[in-house]
Amino acid sequence: MKAEIIAVGSELVSGQCLDTNSQWLSQKLGDRGIPTHFHTTIGDDLAENVAVIDAALNRADLVLISGGLGPTQDDLTRQALADVAKVPLQEDPTSLQAIADFFARRHREMASRNKVQALFPMGAKPIPNRTGTAPGIWMRVGTSMVVCLPGVPSELKIMFTEQVIPRLVDLNWIDQVIVHHKINLFGRGESEFEAMAMDLTARGRVPAVGITASDATISFRISGTGPDEAEARAAIEPTLAIIRDRFAEFVIGEGTDDLPEAVARELARTGKTLALAESCTGGMVGELLTNIPGISEHFLGGVVSYANSAKIGLLGVPETLLAVYGAVSPEVAEAMAIGARLKFGADLGLSITGIAGPDGGSEDKPIGLVYLGLSTAEGVTTKRLDIGPEQPRAIIRRRSSKHALNYVRLGLKGLRTV
Amino acid sequence: MKAEIIAVGSELVSGQCLDTNSQWLSQKLGDRGIPTHFHTTIGDDLAENVAVIDAALNRADLVLISGGLGPTQDDLTRQALADVAKVPLQEDPTSLQAIADFFARRHREMASRNKVQALFPMGAKPIPNRTGTAPGIWMRVGTSMVVCLPGVPSELKIMFTEQVIPRLVDLNWIDQVIVHHKINLFGRGESEFEAMAMDLTARGRVPAVGITASDATISFRISGTGPDEAEARAAIEPTLAIIRDRFAEFVIGEGTDDLPEAVARELARTGKTLALAESCTGGMVGELLTNIPGISEHFLGGVVSYANSAKIGLLGVPETLLAVYGAVSPEVAEAMAIGARLKFGADLGLSITGIAGPDGGSEDKPIGLVYLGLSTAEGVTTKRLDIGPEQPRAIIRRRSSKHALNYVRLGLKGLRTV
Numbered sequence: 095m096k097a098e099i100i101a102v103g104s105e106l107v108s109g110q111c112l113d114t115n116s117q118w119l120s121q122k123l124g125d126r127g128i129p130t131h132f133h134t135t136i137g138d139d140l141a142e143n144v145a146v147i148d149a150a151l152n153r154a155d156l157v158l159i160s161g162g163l164g165p166t167q168d169d170l171t172r173q174a175l176a177d178v179a180k181v182p183l184q185e186d187p188t189s190l191q192a193i194a195d196f197f198a199r200r201h202r203e204m205a206s207r208n209k210v211q212a213l214f215p216m217g218a219k220p221i222p223n224r225t226g227t228a229p230g231i232w233m234r235v236g237t238s239m240v241v242c243l244p245g246v247p248s249e250l251k252i253m254f255t256e257q258v259i260p261r262l263v264d265l266n267w268i269d270q271v272i273v274h275h276k277i278n279l280f281g282r283g284e285s286e287f288e289a290m291a292m293d294l295t296a297r298g299r300v301p302a303v304g305i306t307a308s309d310a311t312i313s314f315r316i317s318g319t320g321p322d323e324a325e326a327r328a329a330i331e332p333t334l335a336i337i338r339d340r341f342a343e344f345v346i347g348e349g350t351d352d353l354p355e356a357v358a359r360e361l362a363r364t365g366k367t368l369a370l371a372e373s374c375t376g377g378m379v380g381e382l383l384t385n386i387p388g389i390s391e392h393f394l395g396g397v398v399s400y401a402n403s404a405k406i407g408l409l410g411v412p413e414t415l416l417a418v419y420g421a422v423s424p425e426v427a428e429a430m431a432i433g434a435r436l437k438f439g440a441d442l443g444l445s446i447t448g449i450a451g452p453d454g455g456s457e458d459k460p461i462g463l464v465y466l467g468l469s470t471a472e473g474v475t476t477k478r479l480d481i482g483p484e485q486p487r488a489i490i491r492r493r494s495s496k497h498a499l500n501y502v503r504l505g506l507k508g509l510r511t512v
Numbered sequence: 513m514k515a516e517i518i519a520v521g522s523e524l525v526s527g528q529c530l531d532t533n534s535q536w537l538s539q540k541l542g543d544r545g546i547p548t549h550f551h552t553t554i555g556d557d558l559a560e561n562v563a564v565i566d567a568a569l570n571r572a573d574l575v576l577i578s579g580g581l582g583p584t585q586d587d588l589t590r591q592a593l594a595d596v597a598k599v600p601l602q603e604d605p606t607s608l609q610a611i612a613d614f615f616a617r618r619h620r621e622m623a624s625r626n627k628v629q630a631l632f633p634m635g636a637k638p639i640p641n642r643t644g645t646a647p648g649i650w651m652r653v654g655t656s657m658v659v660c661l662p663g664v665p666s667e668l669k670i671m672f673t674e675q676v677i678p679r680l681v682d683l684n685w686i687d688q689v690i691v692h693h694k695i696n697l698f699g700r701g702e703s704e705f706e707a708m709a710m711d712l713t714a715r716g717r718v719p720a721v722g723i724t725a726s727d728a729t730i731s732f733r734i735s736g737t738g739p740d741e742a743e744a745r746a747a748i749e750p751t752l753a754i755i756r757d758r759f760a761e762f763v764i765g766e767g768t769d770d771l772p773e774a775v776a777r778e779l780a781r782t783g784k785t786l787a788l789a790e791s792c793t794g795g796m797v798g799e800l801l802t803n804i805p806g807i808s809e810h811f812l813g814g815v816v817s818y819a820n821s822a823k824i825g826l827l828g829v830p831e832t833l834l835a836v837y838g839a840v841s842p843e844v845a846e847a848m849a850i851g852a853r854l855k856f857g858a859d860l861g862l863s864i865t866g867i868a869g870p871d872g873g874s875e876d877k878p879i880g881l882v883y884l885g886l887s888t889a890e891g892v893t894t895k896r897l898d899i900g901p902e903q904p905r906a907i908i909r910r911r912s913s914k915h916a917l918n919y920v921r922l923g924l925k926g927l928r929t930v
Contacts, residue, residue: 395826
């Protein structure tokens with residue numbers, strides 16, 4: 095069993111856009127035991143599409159094509175597949191209705207060009223697309239299966255997971271499972287954590303443990319294989335237990351859970367409410383928390399106090415504190431945290447004030463200097479971060495937000511005295 | 513003249529690593545007038561390497577191969593190229609000395625396996641590598657040129673820029689420059705904009721105009737060719753003028769400028785100040801705006817009024833409005849916008865209130881229903897968005913934020929009566 099993935103789009107082959115679909119699809123196929131042998135990327139040229147699909151059918155059992163299913167003139171995948179299979183295109187009334195419904199739900203008129211998205215090579219089956227207008231295509235050509243999905247990554251991922259995997263299981267093309275599990279840590283650098291885990295990350299160890307860093311979150315990735323998911327999961331359990339135990343205070347979550355999820359979980363566990371006062375992060379901490387459905391029970395809101403007048407007027411920060419210590423100071427971080435807690439009537443108030451750059455730094459207060467404040471009924475604490483004057487604005491803001499979330503997390507867990 | 517780029521590595525085709533070399537090389541070739549028609553990615557398998565290189569020689573004039581030049585057993589590019597060209601491998605003493613020198617400079621011993629990195633197919637020329645051990649390969653096979661470079665991106669980029677480009681100039685394969693320019697639009701769907709630009713996007717038109725969509729921002733990408741950059745830029749100017757004129761009210765920026773930059777520009781142009789009241793977006797609009805350095809002159813701050821009590825307490829939304837109309841209503845959007853403007857003392861107050869899902873929708877007020885409000889000294893307006901109940905929470909929040917920014921932009925440009 096071999097798979098080939100074809101990405102279609104002149105914007106990809108010209109280097110204007112980076113194709114990430116092929117990597118994602120290879121990973122997901124690999125996790126179900128189907129190895130990908132070839133990725134091919136081509137532009138919006140019919141003859142080249144036909145030649146490449148034809149070559150793929152000669153060397154792969156499963157040909158996955160992403161892109162070229164849109165309504166515009168340069169979307170040629172439908173036509174290329176029909177040409178390769180030597181069959182005509184025909185309209186599928188169900189798909190046409192689904193596209194019309196999609197526009198109706200948005201109170202928008204369907205452009206006549208969108209009709210071509212309901213055309214399929216004769217003998218093909220549509221793959222429904224519940225989040226976009228382009229249905230996918232499922233078609234046997236000779237001994238190979240061809241699957242066409244839209245190039246929009248969010249649509250492709252949903253359709254692959256919900257529609258393609260079950261069809262491959264039905265075909266009996268999937269018979270083993272590789273599982274990966276991630277345990278996410280925060281609070282130390284990648285090399286510090288790795289030094290604490292040399293026994294686990296050694297080459298050749300089974301199950302394999304990898305370590306990766308993304309935006310100051312450090313993840314252990316544990317991979318196990320088995321005839322089914324239960325056995326593959328059982329193979330990694332003892333290793334997971336070692337990591338959970340050894341890194342307990344640093345573990346912020348597992349799988350896709352990062353700091354926002356950890357804070358949401360701790361708020362739910364303790365039944366407490368939180369309010370924010372953000373300065374240099376401009377709303378990022380609120381944005382991260384409200385990305386979590388259901389957070390509204392515990393997150394009351396925040397003030398983005400970008401101007402000093404907002405710190406005074408909306409948070410009640412005393413004007414003299416700003417004059418004497420400046421907006422980026424432990425004193426103002428304290429007052430902002432207290433203000434957020436009191437104005438929103440929350441159990442906890444969290445504040446962030448800092449210098450994100452690229453201007454505004456001084457010798458005393460360099461770019462990357464950030465103060466966090468955390469206020470509860472018991473008192474208020476602050477923490478100083480030095481993210482580094484050489485870091486770009488976006489990194490300083492993101493790291494500040496993550497440290498702020500970790501500061502609340504530790505407070506809620508009782509790991510930090512407030 | 514056509515180029516094909518081949519990326520070699522099992523870690524790429526399995527999806528473990530993302531190949532970014534092919535994108536980078538395509539861009540650089542494209543900018544010098546050599547279009548890339550194919551990207552192919554293969555694993556460390558000799559037969560597949562030979563077949564893929566052979567196919568590339570039949571369809572491309574320039575074949576660029578990245579990866580597979582290391583010292584280990586799975587580095588097969590040298591052997592595969594020799595097999596395709598039907599010549600033996602032979603050792604190049606100069607390259608062997610360069611590799612030995614590289615190790616000596618680092619006070620490390622050269623492993624005997626590194627010797628294979630000095631092997632070249634007979635007739636090939638080495639391409640020196642000043643930052644790593646693997647020399648590249650420059651070889652004519654039939655009428656095509658084959659260029660092999662190491663897969664390490666930093667080494668590949670230096671060698672391509674310093675060594676490959678001059679060789680292509682010497683061959684007279686490079687004699688032109690291609691420039692690209694993007695004009696970004698917001699406010700209609702991709703197919704609607706395309707319907708208004710059929711004359712521009714027609715295949716074969718010079719200069720070429722492409723259209724792409726990213727997160728509801730629609731971009732026209734205009735590409736022009738000339739013997740030098742100035743002439744290439746001159747070739748696209750008339751087309752840029754047509755697009756700027758025809759889509760005037762929809763143009764939010766050019767190049768990398770999106771809606772936050774457009775709002776920052778309009779605030780600076782008009783000298784006005786802005787404050788926010790965000791509900792379902794939870795701080796995202798503030799986060800997007802404060803990502804722009806220097807925005808603090810015009811952006812005063814915002815209230816993330818996630819809880820109703822925050823809408824009442826911090827923004828002064830009358831409790832009866834919330835009781836009668838609900839938090840997601842034009843009436844509450846109005847009151848939030850007015851509250852933000854007055855509490856911060858800003859010229860404009862922008863509000864967003866909506867249902868981001870996945871819960872909380874009803875028949876009357878489905879998930880994806882969002883109201884925007886814009887308040888100025890002259891009055892207040894609202895706008896209803898229907899983003900669609902099938903969209904994930906993250907998309908509803910991102911689209912709402914972008915529509916909100918566009919709403920202020922239109923207000924500041926006087927394109928919408930406030």
